[in-house]
Amino acid sequence: MNSEREILEKLSLISSMQMSVQKQDEIWNNIEQEMKKTKFRKSKRGFTMFSNIAAVVVALAVVTGGIGYEAHTNQSKQIPTPHVTTASNSKNNKQHLNMTPQKLASYNVKHGQPLPFAGQNVTRSVPKQALSITNPNSASMFGATIQTKNAGSFPSNQFKVIDRWTGSIQEQSFTIEIDKKSEGNKYIIGVASGSKETAYAFNQQPWITNFTGDYMVFATPNPAQGNPIFAINLNTGVLTQPSQITREMSSAYPGMGGYSTMISGLPQQYSALPNG
Helix, strand or coil: CCCHHHHHHHHHHHHCCCCCHHHHHHHHHHHHHHHCCCCCEECCCCCEECHHHHHHHHHHHHHHCCCCEEECCHHHCEEECCCCCCCCCCHHHHHHCCCCHHHHHHHHHHHCCCCCECCEEEEECCCCCCEECCCHHHCCCCCCEEECCCCCEEEHHHEEEEEEEEEEECCEEEEEEEEEECCCCCEEEEEEECCEEEEEEECCCCEEEEEEECEEEEECCCHHHCCCEEEEECCCCCEECCCHHHHHHCCCCCCCCCCCCEEECCCCCEECCCCC
């Protein structure tokens, strides 16, 4: 390698390869051992870099199949980071756009972890106090009536907003709204993508397991019904019904219950339920 920039470009190329978590851990354990033996130096370009360690990274990556990196916006530098992939700024995540549920499920089965979310700029906004949909301060996406795809219509004044997400996919903004009926155990998941709104009703509180590809994957825990898992496309609003495929899309796979309390697939940690 003639320069640090050349090394970094090689790292970027290698980062597009796919590998197991076990192999990633093996690579980074070796790198950490080497780093203990090496001192860093000041680069003429104004940022520090372990040049010889970067070469070690490249060598290890070539032999074992690739590493992950985090792209930083500061002067477009790309600094290698142990198996970190962010949903908001990773160029590789664009490869996950428009993947079918079958392909996302197959990836999870093969690699032991779901692909991350393909969207960007995901934020969550949980109301400190649940507000009626009809309250202007709730900023609900629904008007006087909630028209669902699977259970008819409901008066909005019967529901309160308990969870909201925003983000974008392919530069198209989306909003997810989760509402709870004031009396009873009816829940609504609404998805707005651009000017299109889609809503579905459920009898149990949605338990979000992960975001993967264009999808939010969630369970409606009910052992009597086999703890069904759904996946909703945040670009189209289409709901994929419970099946072996949706189970394999979930971070809960291969289990049949006992879901994680934290959501995977996003660069920031969020609890599966809005109130933790």
